[in-house]
Amino acid sequence: MTNVTGIRISTRFFRVWERNFLAYRKNWKITFLPPLLEPLFYLIAFGVGLSMLIGKVTYRGESISYAEFIAPSLLAVNIMYNAFFETTYSSFVRMFYQKTFDAMMATPLSLEEVITGEIAWGATKSFIATILMMIVISAFGFIRYPEGLLIIPLSLAGGFAFGSIGMYFTSIIRTIDVFNLPIFLFITPMFLFSGTFFPLDTLPSWAQRLALIFPLTSLVDAARAFSMGVLDVSLIWQLAYLLAFGAVLFPLTIAVMRRRLIK
Secondary structure, three states: OEEEOOEEEOOOHHHHHHHHHHHHHHOHHHHHHHHHHHHHHHHHHHHHOOHHHHOEEEEOOEEEEHHHHHHHHHHHHHHHHHHHHHHHHHHHHHHHHOOHHHHHHOOOOOHHHHHHHHHHHHHHHHHHHHHHHHHHHHHOOOOOOOHHHHHHHHHHHHHHHHHHHHHHHHHHOOOHHHHHHHHHHHHHHHHHHOOOOOOHHHOOHHHHHHHOOOHHHHHHHHHHHHHHOOOOOHHHHHHHHHHHHHHHHHHHHHHHHHHHHOO
């Protein structure tokens, strides 16, 4: 039993992860395809189409094609989407409609272990999707190895951060339709302005400072650096920011979810 900031968690949280994994295995053929096909569509539409218009992009002092620039950001966005949507819509359905959370807390599992298992599963979904996307992107030669292998543990760090963020929204949202708000006000701005489709230095200075607050900016920058084989000290801060984001949201989510579920 581990006690972190007053939160007691044991290895029993793995049972929640296992339950979600077993459910995932039943329809894996459906969920297996998007991480394989989505990057291919994006690379064709943006990487190939816009590359003819944009040409080269300068990143970290190196001139690269637009396809090389955008490919790692697709990995980062995929990490964000898989963890966030798993711990929002999917977790909300299990909690509110299926009453799975109530059933699990009727066992020796604690609320902390249920929430930890959900976030761990969200990070795992990011991990699986990253492996599949890397296979596609590597076929185009957009990932340099062995440095590119660091994207795999990065997917877990990013999955933990966005899984924690998603679970926090799940703890405060009352109806499933309201998820449109955090998607529109939080996820969409990050998708567009975190250095995903164009370098941050093309933005006004105030927008650059705002973009640095977004956790996706750190995730995109780290994924792009690993893909290019560029390793420097600044990446430590990017990873630390991702982990800190999740570490702050995690106990906050536990506290809010406890008020919601435990009467």
